[in-house]
Amino acid sequence: MSLEDVENIKKRIENFKKTLMELTEAPGSQETAEHKVREMSAEVVDSNPYSRLMALQRMGIVKNYEDIRKYTVVVVGVGGVGSVTAEMLTRCGIGKLVLFDYDKVELANMNRLFYQPSQAGLSKVTAASMTLTKINPDVKIETYNTNITLSTQFEEFLNVLKTGGINGDRVDLVLSCVDNYEARMTINAACNELGLKWFESGVSENAVCGHIQYIVPGESACFACAPPLVVASDIDEKTLKKDGVCAASLPTTMGVVAGLLVQNSLKKLLGFGTVSWYLGYNALSDFFPSMMIKPNPNCSDNFCLKQQSEFKNRVKEEPEYTNVDLPEDIVTHENNEWGISLAEDEPTASNNTTELVELLKTENVNNSTKSDEEYLSLNDGIEFAYPSADQTAPNEESLVKETELNVDDLRKQLSLL
Amino acid sequence: MSLEDVENIKKRIENFKKTLMELTEAPGSQETAEHKVREMSAEVVDSNPYSRLMALQRMGIVKNYEDIRKYTVVVVGVGGVGSVTAEMLTRCGIGKLVLFDYDKVELANMNRLFYQPSQAGLSKVTAASMTLTKINPDVKIETYNTNITLSTQFEEFLNVLKTGGINGDRVDLVLSCVDNYEARMTINAACNELGLKWFESGVSENAVCGHIQYIVPGESACFACAPPLVVASDIDEKTLKKDGVCAASLPTTMGVVAGLLVQNSLKKLLGFGTVSWYLGYNALSDFFPSMMIKPNPNCSDNFCLKQQSEFKNRVKEEPEYTNVDLPEDIVTHENNEWGISLAEDEPTASNNTTELVELLKTENVNNSTKSDEEYLSLNDGIEFAYPSADQTAPNEESLVKETELNVDDLRKQLSLL
Numbered sequence: 001m002s003l004e005d006v007e008n009i010k011k012r013i014e015n016f017k018k019t020l021m022e023l024t025e026a027p028g029s030q031e032t033a034e035h036k037v038r039e040m041s042a043e044v045v046d047s048n049p050y051s052r053l054m055a056l057q058r059m060g061i062v063k064n065y066e067d068i069r070k071y072t073v074v075v076v077g078v079g080g081v082g083s084v085t086a087e088m089l090t091r092c093g094i095g096k097l098v099l100f101d102y103d104k105v106e107l108a109n110m111n112r113l114f115y116q117p118s119q120a121g122l123s124k125v126t127a128a129s130m131t132l133t134k135i136n137p138d139v140k141i142e143t144y145n146t147n148i149t150l151s152t153q154f155e156e157f158l159n160v161l162k163t164g165g166i167n168g169d170r171v172d173l174v175l176s177c178v179d180n181y182e183a184r185m186t187i188n189a190a191c192n193e194l195g196l197k198w199f200e201s202g203v204s205e206n207a208v209c210g211h212i213q214y215i216v217p218g219e220s221a222c223f224a225c226a227p228p229l230v231v232a233s234d235i236d237e238k239t240l241k242k243d244g245v246c247a248a249s250l251p252t253t254m255g256v257v258a259g260l261l262v263q264n265s266l267k268k269l270l271g272f273g274t275v276s277w278y279l280g281y282n283a284l285s286d287f288f289p290s291m292m293i294k295p296n297p298n299c300s301d302n303f304c305l306k307q308q309s310e311f312k313n314r315v316k317e318e319p320e321y322t323n324v325d326l327p328e329d330i331v332t333h334e335n336n337e338w339g340i341s342l343a344e345d346e347p348t349a350s351n352n353t354t355e356l357v358e359l360l361k362t363e364n365v366n367n368s369t370k371s372d373e374e375y376l377s378l379n380d381g382i383e384f385a386y387p388s389a390d391q392t393a394p395n396e397e398s399l400v401k402e403t404e405l406n407v408d409d410l411r412k413q414l415s416l417l
Numbered sequence: 418m419s420l421e422d423v424e425n426i427k428k429r430i431e432n433f434k435k436t437l438m439e440l441t442e443a444p445g446s447q448e449t450a451e452h453k454v455r456e457m458s459a460e461v462v463d464s465n466p467y468s469r470l471m472a473l474q475r476m477g478i479v480k481n482y483e484d485i486r487k488y489t490v491v492v493v494g495v496g497g498v499g500s501v502t503a504e505m506l507t508r509c510g511i512g513k514l515v516l517f518d519y520d521k522v523e524l525a526n527m528n529r530l531f532y533q534p535s536q537a538g539l540s541k542v543t544a545a546s547m548t549l550t551k552i553n554p555d556v557k558i559e560t561y562n563t564n565i566t567l568s569t570q571f572e573e574f575l576n577v578l579k580t581g582g583i584n585g586d587r588v589d590l591v592l593s594c595v596d597n598y599e600a601r602m603t604i605n606a607a608c609n610e611l612g613l614k615w616f617e618s619g620v621s622e623n624a625v626c627g628h629i630q631y632i633v634p635g636e637s638a639c640f641a642c643a644p645p646l647v648v649a650s651d652i653d654e655k656t657l658k659k660d661g662v663c664a665a666s667l668p669t670t671m672g673v674v675a676g677l678l679v680q681n682s683l684k685k686l687l688g689f690g691t692v693s694w695y696l697g698y699n700a701l702s703d704f705f706p707s708m709m710i711k712p713n714p715n716c717s718d719n720f721c722l723k724q725q726s727e728f729k730n731r732v733k734e735e736p737e738y739t740n741v742d743l744p745e746d747i748v749t750h751e752n753n754e755w756g757i758s759l760a761e762d763e764p765t766a767s768n769n770t771t772e773l774v775e776l777l778k779t780e781n782v783n784n785s786t787k788s789d790e791e792y793l794s795l796n797d798g799i800e801f802a803y804p805s806a807d808q809t810a811p812n813e814e815s816l817v818k819e820t821e822l823n824v825d826d827l828r829k830q831l832s833l834l
Binding site (some may be wrong): 248 | 446460461464465466468469470471473475477478501505508509510512523524525528529530533534535543551552553605622623624625655663664665666667668669670672673675676677679680681683685689690691693700701702703705707762
């Protein structure tokens with residue numbers, strides 16, 4: 001047998017294995033579909049995938065765990081944070097999961113959890129959907145291989161939020177796991193328009209800081225109210241790659257941020273514990289700043305202003321109305337190391353941000369002659385992330401088709417070996 | 418064709434698929450082995466799995482990221498926390514990973530990250546090794562399907578710690594991700610004997626609290642110095658299942674704890690940031706208590722006493738010697754909500770624990786008539802986890818053999834269809 005023959009056989013075996021993997025990994029394939037259930041059982045047996053979740057009821061943590069099956073969560077961006085977020089929700093047995101992303105899996109993603117080298121080249125939503133369906137076929141998964149920041153896609157995105165829930169209702173929660181300013185602003189605009197609650201999340205480009213932020217339109221600051229201030233810096237990977245620069249990332253930081261994000265989502269959906277408005281994570285010092293920021297009455301987003309006015313009316317009519325445990329004024333958490341507090345009731349246009357900047361400066365950086373931007377970039381997880389919104393939207397990528405194969409196809413491929 | 422024939426064919430297809438999966442998932446299989454590298458490249462291309470990690474150097478976080486390839490980490494227990502821990506270390510490109518567990522994958526594990534339903538029935542170490550090798554073939558993975566608490570296995574465990582490192586050196590770090598008191602005490606005994614640094618970790622049985630603890634023999638309290646106090650409660654799943662009771666668990670809490678554990682391990686190994694001595698996580702309030710506990714001069718473990726005396730001599734000889742940033746007295750972290758501080762330099766046998774208990778009571782539980790144990794179980798993530806050590810060690814389970822198949826076997830199986 002010549003060396004060429006050996007190489008050919010190797011290639012055929014390789015192709016064959018890939019085909020087989022696609023078959024075994026196809027959504028709804030038999031080895032997993034068998035545990036599809038109608039009711040979540042609390043029975044304590046090794047074969048029950050829900051026994052440890054239903055135990056949350058007996059432990060007194062959650063009133064009715066099975067409520068989770070009623071909820072639809074949208075995850076925008078299924079990269080380092082979003083993919084783990086989607087996996088956690090899937091394993092928790094969420095009713096429906098809607099995934100948005102336009103990127104492909106690359107080997108350069110392998111330093112974060114979830115994707116496998118064999119999935120390189122697949123679109124992220126397809127790869128994620130395949131893995132998640134194998135993990136828990138009870139979860140309804142819907143994928144959109146689209147870039148929501150393209151003007152042609154915004155209406156579709158809005159429509160999914162409005163009607164993508166179980167029984168055609170609006171979805172229950174949107175989780176932003178994107179890596180650029182433009183996509184965050186798009187999600188912000190859609191959620192303000194619909195009055196939809198969402199969580200922002202992000203990880204800094206040096207990989208050691210992250211945050212989550214809960215945004216209730218009209219009640220808390222939206223992303224346009226104080227955008228450059230309260231998000232850890234992030235950089236669009238496309239932009240970075242163009243310049244030959246590359247942001248650092250770690251599976252640890254991304255895993256922690258995804259865990260905090262889904263934990264707070266579960267607290268919100270199932271009604272236990274206290275949902276954090278803003279929770280930061282500084283990995284270098286294991287510091288977790290926490291705070292709440294009121295909406296900006298001069299926000300540039302008109303839908304935000306409308307939501308603010310509606311919220312004020314709601315509070316007037318029902319004085320006891322608060323969403324989670326919102327006090328009258330800005331909340332500063334007990335373990336708020338910086339003592340940040342925004343005191344004014346009716347701040348002017350940029351007061352919120354200026355005031356916070358001042359506090360960060362005086363609290364944290366002494367004996368220094370640095371500029372404002374430098375001050376902030378030195379602070380734990382909070383800095384000017386987006387000095388400008390001049391990033392261009394990448395082109396939409398084509399959807400990778402799922403392979404459908406049967407045993408006959410398989411036999412044909414084998415016979416070629 | 419009769420119904421029985423159809424059933425038979427279904428079963429054969431099922432077996433066939435499983436075989437194929439094992440083949441494609443076998444360690445070192447071709448689709449992943451191709452990215453095996455000699456050097457970690459910092460090149461910013463989509464095909465480089467290390468570009469985002471090497472970027473930690475350019476960002477000024479880590480001095481020499483590639484040092485990670487020199488280190489061997491032992492993970493004891495590859496369940497909800499340990500499996501994610503192993504995956505994170507693998508994706509970070511750790512030199513060598515040694516896994517200990519004697520349990521099998523069950524569907525009841527599917528509410529936590531990592532394992533897949535198709536792996537049910539495999540031993541955890543085999544299933545983990547298969548997946549991890551697929552993710553990153555550059556990592557040397559060694560597995561032990563043994564119960565380290567069995568007296569017959571302890572010598573082997575000790576020997577692995579002594580010689581299991583790269584080039585036959587001692588290992589660099591041990592991570593405890595076990596779910597019972599006995600296994601923690603076994604790891605503690607071995608690490609005290611060898612003077613080996615390790616991290617303890619745990620998650621409470623109600624799934625909403627967790628912790629990690631860094632133990633440097635002689636320098637910080639060992640697990641025998643103050644065991645029932647500083648660990649969140651855990652329950653041996655075997656014991657629970659016998660009684661028909663079942664601990665709750667969540668992928669979120671386990672993911673966060675694994676993330677904090679590996680992050681602090683990376684900080685220790687690669688020398689960046691500050692390693693936390695004890696870091697708790699209360700998911701209900703997003704509270705992260707932090708503290709340091711000195712060793713107990715009356716510890717029941719003789720090797721601990723020996724390490725304490727050696728540490729004292731070391732400090733006398735090199736007064737600047739501190740391991741991470743250890744102060745003279747007990748450290749209480751700035752955001753220590755409870756104001757816990759253990760003031761005495763030379764506490765008596767049980768002083769450490771009693772004093773802490775008192776503080777917890779006065780700080781947190783007012784107007785109550787509950788017993789000490791009840792007080793503690795009400796506190797954020799810290800409680801008496803192990804009132805007694807009367808759990809019996811489960812029997813060692815047999816090792817599930819890895820399936821080795823070639824194309825001929827495959828063809829034979831296909832011909833039966």
